[in-house]
Amino acid sequence: NHRWAFFPSVSAGWRVSQEPWWNVNPNFMNNLKIRASYGALGNANGLGNYQYMQTLGVSTSSFLINGVKQRYVSSPSPLPEDLTWETAATYDAGLDMGFLNNRLTFTGDVYARKTTDMIVAGPTVPAVFGASSPKGNYADMSTYGFELSLEWKDSFQLGGKPFNYSIKGTL
Numbered sequence: 787n788h789r790w791a792f793f794p795s796v797s798a799g800w801r802v803s804q805e806p807w808w809n810v811n812p813n814f815m816n817n818l819k820i821r822a823s824y825g826a827l828g829n830a831n832g833l834g835n836y837q838y839m840q841t842l843g844v845s846t847s848s849f850l851i852n853g854v855k856q857r858y859v860s861s862p863s864p865l866p867e868d869l870t871w872e873t874a875a876t877y878d879a880g881l882d883m884g885f886l887n888n889r890l891t892f893t894g895d896v897y898a899r900k901t902t903d904m905i906v907a908g909p910t911v912p913a914v915f916g917a918s919s920p921k922g923n924y925a926d927m928s929t930y931g932f933e934l935s936l937e938w939k940d941s942f943q944l945g946g947k948p949f950n951y952s953i954k955g956t957l
Contacts, residue, residue, distance in 0.1 A: 788870040789838075795825030803884075817884030817891075824878075828871040833905055833921060838869050866908060866922030874901040891937045899929040933957070 799821040802808060808818075840862035847856045880895040903923035911919050937954040 797823035821880040
């Protein structure tokens, strides 16, 4: 009943260093940018084809009748009541800084990701039920973290030609 869904996203950034009132020495700090974003993403990869609808399985038995293996139809597996998309919503805030004509740059991000309605196996059913537990939207998960990056880029003359190099560390 939920074959389509809406997964919005939005982001914004403000390059503070390009404001007319910015008066920090440009040879020292020449870039400052503040960023924020939100995005939602849908996923239904936890399901196989047509697992959202009941289908009859046709199989071949190992028993022979008149030298021919017989085919039979099995009853459909149960379905969850209201299957829908997994939704992963991510919030991010970041800061970009450049120093010494962008030879030294820093990037920092903090994020939170909340995945809801994850598609996993359902509660265990008794063996006399005759089928396995249906997959459904039974789990949620949260992830929180940060990412930091510091990079030095420079160049010098080597043999009369420019030699460019960079060193970067990421955590």
